[in-house]
Amino acid sequence: MSALPVLVSDRLVLRQVRIDDADALFGVLSDSELMRWWSSGPHRSVDETRAYLEPAANGDWRCWAITLAGNDEALGWVNAHHRRANVVEIGYILARACWGRGIAREAVAMLLDQVLIAEGERRVFADVDPENTQSIALLSKIGFQLEGRLRAEWETHIGVRDSLIYGLLRDEWAQRTGVTQDLGA
Numbered sequence: 001m002s003a004l005p006v007l008v009s010d011r012l013v014l015r016q017v018r019i020d021d022a023d024a025l026f027g028v029l030s031d032s033e034l035m036r037w038w039s040s041g042p043h044r045s046v047d048e049t050r051a052y053l054e055p056a057a058n059g060d061w062r063c064w065a066i067t068l069a070g071n072d073e074a075l076g077w078v079n080a081h082h083r084r085a086n087v088v089e090i091g092y093i094l095a096r097a098c099w100g101r102g103i104a105r106e107a108v109a110m111l112l113d114q115v116l117i118a119e120g121e122r123r124v125f126a127d128v129d130p131e132n133t134q135s136i137a138l139l140s141k142i143g144f145q146l147e148g149r150l151r152a153e154w155e156t157h158i159g160v161r162d163s164l165i166y167g168l169l170r171d172e173w174a175q176r177t178g179v180t181q182d183l184g185a
Helices: 019-029 046-057 103-118 133-141 170-177
Strands: 012-016 062-068 071-084 087-094 123-128 145-156 159-169
Touching: 012 071, 012 103, 019 046, 019 071, 019 087, 062 103, 071 103, 087 103, 103 123, 103 133, 103 170, 123 133, 133 159, 159 170
Parallel strands: 087 123
Antiparallel strands: 012 062, 062 071, 071 087, 123 159, 145 159
16 A cells, blocks of 8 residues: 555644654554544554554554654544445544543544545445444544444443444535535535
């Protein structure tokens, strides 16, 4: 897989996750409250985080580190995985110290611009635990719609969990953001 494009806004830079992000991201991935809704439990060592990041750093999956402009330290990430033709699943995680500043919302919007507008994918979706109210609020605020509930979908470190599927179509995102170019079919 080729290197990811660097995505830039006035305050954020999204760049490919690197192995050397492990020290910074260990703080995120070892936070038991933050990792409650993740598919795996909190990390116990920087080495575990380093191993976890290896596929992203090697380009095996598309994962952008979230950094502030002028500071290359990873605060979290956004990712996009092709699930089938023109359909992408997204995910994100952000250090708790950065919550409440609109960073996650801005990073996800940058990812959506890349995936839906620049790449022309038809649909994105996110798989969310029904009790992850902060993630549900973020997705709803940027235009995702609840599409369904999968009962007892995941076996996680906190037990068997249901999953809510939130989706967003390219045309919905384009309308919401004012993109007027021809988006094709």
